Amino acid sequence: MSDFPWVRFFPSDWLAGTRGMSAVETGVYITLVATMYERGEPIPEDQARLARLCGASNSAFKKALDTLIEEGKVTRVNGGLWNDRVEKEKVYLSEKSEVARRAGKMSAEKRKQNQEAEATPVQRTFNGRSTKPEARSQKPEATLSSVAAPPPAQIDFDHLQSKLTDAVDGKIQPHGSFVVGPIAELVSNGVSLELDVLPVIRSKAEKMMRPAQSWAYFVPMIREAYERRVAAGRALPPPPKIGQSDDDWARRLRFARKRSGWSHDEWGPAPGEAGCLVPPHLLLPDDGRGWQELKAEPKRSLVA
Incomplete structure (x- = not known):
């Protein structure tokens, strides 16, 4: 066969x-x-x-x-x-089979660990004495911890192929579009298709003078974008803790009206914007209209 x-x-x-x-x-x-x-x-x-x-x-x-x-x-x-197409399909099916094999192996290992954990005798203490667990006449109830965790997200190669093809907008050779393994490997390792992969491909495709030979062409750029995004997330400072009383907001509103501006970094969305934290009863009809972005320096003046 x-x-x-x-x-x-x-x-x-x-x-x-x-x-x-x-x-x-x-x-x-x-x-x-x-x-x-x-x-x-x-x-x-x-x-x-x-x-x-x-x-x-x-x-x-x-x-x-x-x-x-x-x-x-x-x-x-x-x-x-x-035939070249036969070669490309062999690679595609091999990669798809390998991803499925890895996922199945991880799932089997997890089930084995859970089974071993359930089979380990647990001693109970009664009046200071250690006892063996009683025999159970029926199967224990299933709990979240006793159910094997699902394998890593299964990659739908056809869906991935469709998303990549739409993003590249014709800037890849037809034969190269069938070997999505390099991108699938990134996605299986945690790189986001929507946040990392597709934005990079769209951006690069607009500037390409000739089609790429394969999806592997985009891999280094996707890795770099992913690392930048992760690093930027780590570098973000924690949101400032500011007072939320009516007096606190009233002072900020007086300052904002005087300057015709708002500090999004310190106070969140401005009046009139979705998610504004200012108590509605403190707002005036014109608050937020035409206001500019205020710099956070000096901090002391922003809460005067």
């Missing part, structure tokens, strides 16, 4: 790729590609045998094969005949 009993098939790609080919060429092409998937390796170029496999005469098969090779549909390699 083939290591890859199924493959992705995109009808629109197939129709576009075979448009203009004869019925014999199309039949030979799909039979050769299916055989490559079945074997998982190049096909020995025994034209007589392959002609019988494709149900064509030797001359018709040779003519069709010459056309397929000339158009780049089939290539000659040391091992025989091969």
Whole structure:
């Protein structure tokens, strides 16, 4: 049985790729590609045998094969005949299988740890004496701690492929779009698709003069953006603790009205903005209109 009993098939790609080919060429092409998937390796170029496999005469098969090779549909390699798309799909399926294998292994290890923990005898103390736990006649109730934790988020390769393709807006070679392993590895290690991956790809795609060869091209830039975001989060100072009484807000409002400004850093959203912390009964109708951002220096004057 083939290591890859199924493959992705995109009808629109197939129709576009075979448009203009004869019925014999199309039949030979799909039979050769299916055989490559079945074997998982190049096909020995025994034209007589392959002609019988494709149900064509030797001359018709040779003519069709010459056309397929000339158009780049089939290539000659040391091992025989091969197809670039088959190679890309092999890589895709291998990566997807590896991610699933890792997740399954982690889940199995977690279940084993939980089972070992449940099987460990727990001694109880009664009147200062140590006793063995009583035998249980029924299964213990399931608790959150006794249920195996879910494996890492399963990566939907098709969904990831779609999101990446939309973000890159055509700035990647068609064959490169099928190997999403480098990006999937980042996401599986905690890099955010929405906060790190997609913004970098959109930004770089706008400035690219020619398409990238693969998703791996973006990996160093995504890592750098991720590290910057994490470092910036660590460097953020804790939110200031300020008084929340009516007197505290009344003083700030007097200062803000006098300066026609508001310090978002110290006081949060301004009047009229979502999340404003000022008690509504202290606000005037024009508070917040046309106010500018006030600098936090000097601090003493902002709470006068």
